[in-house]
Amino acid sequence: MLQIPEGYKFAALEAGFKYSGRNDLALILSEVPAVAAAVFTKNKFQAAPVTVGKEILAESQIVRGAIVNAGLANACTGAEGIEDCRESLILAAKYLGLNSRDLLPSSTGVIGPRFNMEKWREVAPKLKPALSDSDPVKAAKAIMTTDKFPKIAWGEIECNGKPVRMLGMCKGAGMISPNMATMLGYVTCDAEVDPKWWQETLRRCIDKSFNCITVDGDTSTNDTVMAFANGASGVKADSAETKDAIEALLLDICQQLSYMIVQDAEGGTKVMHIKVSGAASDEDAELMVRAVGNSPLVKTALFGEDPNWGRIVAAAGRSGAEFDPEQLTLSFGKIIVFEKGKPVEGDMDALLEPIMRKQDVEVNITLGDGEGTSMMQASDLTKEYISINADYRS
Template sequence: MLPVPKGYKFASFAAGFKYSGRDDLALILSDTPAAAASVFTKNKFQAAPVTVGKEILAESRIVRGAIINSGMANACTGAEGIADCRESLELAAKALGINARDLLPSSTGVIGPRFNMDKWRAVASRLADGLNAVDPVKAAKAIMTTDKFPKLAWGEIKCAGKTVRILGMCKGAGMISPDMATMLGFITCDAGVEPAWWQEALRRCVDKSFNAITVDGDTSTNDTVIAFANGASEVTVDNDEHRTALEALLLDVCQQLSYMIVQDAEGGTKVMTIDVCGAASDADAELIVRAVGNSPLVKTALFGEDPNWGRIVAAAGRSGAEFDPEKLTLSFGKIIVFEKGKPVQGDLDALLEPVMRKQDIDIFITLGDGEGHSVLKASDLTREYISINADYRS
């Protein structure tokens, strides 16, 4: 059984929003009010649940949980979509006996269609009864769209002789290129925290996890990560030592989840970690990791297990980053293939053949002696990705 943080209940339901014969609505509820930290998409087309969620959190960072539907994004639906989102919260809150402002909405799926509110009304009547069993795996399955498997990660630390737990879940396989990836993430923690610090900690952890992956270069209208902390462990994290330990655990859970997204990339077979150091700035290093990680030429070579280093240095060269090409060094794992402006002599294809057969492939790029550094995880690009997205709405 999963080590669920104290004071949380999970549930899932088959509402029939889009999928037939499977759960497509998940509920996460804390028994007591919880501090909520959040990050949302920067896409200018922000889905109704993002807009409504921001409004709720602007009033108070103390809530009870989240309700998440899959299949319909409720994005680009105008004022009507906002009204539908608010009504769905009212229906859920009434059934659960709480205030609508205590629930945060999230949606994922096809952009454009409006909710069928009759289906929301029908499922709302079942919400309270569905909270009897704690089963986060079912909740994680309910929020999936093109995901091949549910994504959960967890861990615990000791503080003041007591156990503090974190459990996170997320969904995402395509439309992934974070700017806060289609991705949703929900994290539960039973520590007591100061809301402002919790928000800062989540932001730092997201920048090193969900914001450091790419599948296809697309940022969604619905990207959301929310972290709850309800204090049910009876541990209040209020000193630097405990804050450092809890943030390290939060980062570990976020990085496990974000790795799973790249691992589960639509049609994906490889996970490429691009590590750029020696840049003039972190911003320059990030330009290069994203140019390489989002390059269709690099990604298709990765799928074909072809160590085509020329595509990588070409991507670095067009990234917009400032560097001296004569100082760039490129290696696949520990094998250097390019340095001082030219390829290393030898049968590189033979040397790299076993490296390229692996699922996880590390690409290291050194630009010079600057302090700039950035790391990005990226998937390959396959025929199956094209097939999935060509038929997504059918």
């Protein structure tokens, strides 16, 4: 059963920005002021909602929620796109009885086209009547683009004898390789938190979740993860024990959601869990997991259930990581196929056949006795991915 944090309401409406016959506008609203944290794309082309969201948070981390549209990214739309974004917030806030700086904007979809602001004017009066405290799944569906299923996760812990609840949702299936995927994520929490700590905590959790996945190596103009904490539970994160418990729950929610993105990769059929250990540094290990996870040759072999270790060691070798090739050991699950710079003898194809048939495939690379480690989850690359993205705008 969904465990919805205290004091939050959700709405999902059909605005007709690009899609017809489905909801494409979501509202996440705290009934009381909430502390907001956010991490945004590092892409040089930053969408209008990213620019405006940063401006709002630079003024104050106390907001009431987020409004998210699907279908149009409002990216690369110039000064006009930024004004459209600001006007959309003014319209929404007017009918919700809020200030426009109380809402953080997000958009996802096609890059380039501007909003039809008449559609915003038509849908804004419907926002407040649509609010419900039991509709996060509808909101998660409304922000989908090429996603096959809504992505939502929740959990509850006890702090000081009281429950603290957290619920997260995200969208994303393609254009995924976060460097902070197209991805948007939102987490609601009912604990009372310090704004600076909440921002630092979200960034740490993203580094261990959303920043550890890849579908196609692309980062978007709109990538955003936001987290809200409104204190409605009566629990204050003012001790190390409480902070650690809340951070652990946030990390769990983020990791559940990020795994769903790779699981739902456009055309994807498998998830590769790549781990590099023994590297000279964490940075070297990360270079290697990204090179392997983003390699089209590795990903197509995964789709074909082919344990082609040569493609993996080749990707490792061109990753830019510093290591001794004679020390590299590679295994699929617990089966070592390449050790100390040379292949292991035996009928590896037969041994690995049952492993490669699974949806989740473990790839472990050891480089030596260094302390550097990194992990990543990557999808396979399929014919359907090409079809989806060749026809995306049609």
